[in-house]
Amino acid sequence: MATETTPSPEDIIHRMGPAARDAARQLAGSSREARDEALRSAAASIREQVAELLEANARDLEAAKQRGLGGAMLDRLTLDGDRVEAIAAGLESVAELNDPVGRELARWQPSNGLDIARVAVPIGVIGVIYESRPNVTADAAALCVKSGNAVILRGGSEAVHSNRAIYRVLADALEASALPAAAVQMVPDQDRALVGALLQAHEYVDVIVPRGGKGLVERVQSDARVPVFAHLDGNNHLYWHGSADPTMAIDVIANAKLRRPGICGALETLLVDAGAVEHLPRLVDALADRDCEVRGDDRARAADSRIFEARAEDWDTEYLDKVLAIAVVDDPAAAMDHIQRHGSRHTDGILAGDGAVAEAFLARVDSAIVMHNASTQFADGGEFGFGAEIGIATGRLHARGPVGLEQLTTFKYLVRGSGQTRP
Template sequence: MTALKKDTGDALMDEMLALGRAAKAASLKLAQAPREKKDLALKAMAAEIRAQAPKILAANERDMAAARARGLGAALLDRLLLDEKRVDGMAQGLEEVAQLPDPVGRSLGAWERPNGLRIERVAVPLGVIGIIYESRPNVTADAAGLCLKSGNAAILRGGSESAHSAAAILDCLQEGLCAAGLPKAAVQRLPTTDRAAVGIMLGLVEYIDLIIPRGGKGLIERVASESRIPVLKHLDGICHTYVDRAADPEMARKVVLNAKMRRTGICGATETLLIDRPALAFTKPILDDLIKAGCEIRGDAEIQALDKRVSAASPEDWDTEYLDAILSVKVVDGVGEAIEHIARHSSHHTEAIITADETAARRFLSEIDSGILLWNASTQFADGGEFGMGAEIGISTGKLHARGPVGAEQLTSYKYIVRGNGQVRP
């Protein structure tokens, strides 16, 4: 029996238990599904999303209208928005996941013992994954595709602001599953936006094997404190870019502008820019580009002296994930001080160095303890799709069970298979 105490008159509890049972049953079938069938489903999902794009966009406009009426900020509206390009991007992501090698059944190691036992470690699905996310409706497709590829069933809980979009996308995903002869319950959504359903979900220990929260600090903290199921956490994206004295000035301008302003509302956006003191000689054009693009700059005294449009940074700015067109900028003395600042203020998500000095770069890459480190590239590349994973469920900022982009391969565990010929233990 589930560890939850069920009130027989509680309709929501009944629904959630039914959801869990159906997901568990579907996960057992998915674990044995051949690659060909999973890939067929992924391609059918992609085709259905393209075919139903007008329906998805209409549903998204309903969500956008409600969000505007609620006064959501520009960054949150951007995360919620779907257009034709983003809808096609969801379909492309599913097709790319289909092209990946099957992560299930991989041999992760094999050896033979002196007594003749042959031992092999083999990748297996986790089972049922519960994914709780906010705003971005495309996560519905990304999460479902990665869970399917890795042989896991998924229970999804998107934010209430994206409910219509997520429902329209889910219809396409389930059509794809049915077209491939796989159980429709392999991908399900919570039946309500009631927050009480999340609390029930976090206690379904009999049916759910892993919870992945993807959203703001409030969501992550709630899930981490309430869940009785193991949690793969995706915390703040307080990402840094450090411009070293040996940086190419034009490269620095291009990379910093992209790292901050390409999309300000994603977790890989740079939130703090660190400038090596000698690099102040070519920092003014970097600030000009950012301000021209609509970015508010909050800087220390030296950055303020460089440009009167810069406001003063407060101590809190160095620990803030803005998810908006705001950037904190600080002058440091060399790569060592940059590393020290990042160690104090980073969320261990993504950091970048821009330099032509290989020694400085190697020190930066070696000494910083974050999931993703880049050399001469934008932090906006912190994305499973850009890593060749097809898509991602999130960026894990912890060290267990996965770190960095979480794709299909990271959604597996393993078991040991031992082959003998009659051995007994003395």
């Protein structure tokens, strides 16, 4: 219970919110050069403070191991020299991107003689609630600052020391620049009630971006009183058509499943065309060599005895681990029907040499990202050329797929006249 000396969660958010609003207004009028310089300064500080960041991360990893967190979660949490360098490089890459603010999206002159322009502007204040990955602290802050938005960050308790260490670097870089320090704020403790207060703060926060497990996203989507950019899970599929080159297909499937099994772009279900079943033993060889468990339907198991029996729930499961479900289908229509019934509309793809079959699949599969002859692990803002991403969105309005700089802007109309009055 709050006392006279202990602010309530609502008090804390109501203090942070107005500061974020003021910072957002200042950012919207700032120059690209100032925003870019702040990001480059933060990147330089990240490189200078590698030892401190790794020490903070080691504290998180030790606590996570004591709590019994699994391999996929530990992989998301872990920082090493290469990953810290990737954080710094990510800040610099965002700084190099074109300024998304002020872009003229359209311009026209109707018969009344007015000159009307539609221009990109920042959304305002972004709330980011995330788990596990410390790099999200830097990615989210960089994208928001670059796009002229203020951001309120709330990371997961498993990465609290890493997140705060990265945040301090970012805050110092802003303070040393001409930008408002409140442009990037971090919720001061891990009290879950602060999440609820942030989700209710519609007078201060314009959009919430959750990035984490299904439980987190479900809570955000259920409780938020502001719009949400999110995906619930990444139950991603590849359809292996009989026209695909089998060597290429096996390479792509193995990468999609095993490069990093714990990310939202990882492959979870493989749909194998009846015309490609003969190649399944080669695929199982490649997966077994890397300790991947394969579960399949009766037709898949008939092709290779090493495939375990799939349960009904396997078709709806985001494993985030070295497990792959395989179903054999008769044709592209059956594959698309399976994706429609079981997919999460995150990332789905086709492996095919037949261009007509591939184009029909690309046109008809209703997912945020649809791929042809490519690993689902490319479902990433950095790989799309966005520099970084703040998350993946599977909704239909405004942002869909990787949420990068462009998706963190909205627009307004600038109307210029010469004294017109309306008759």
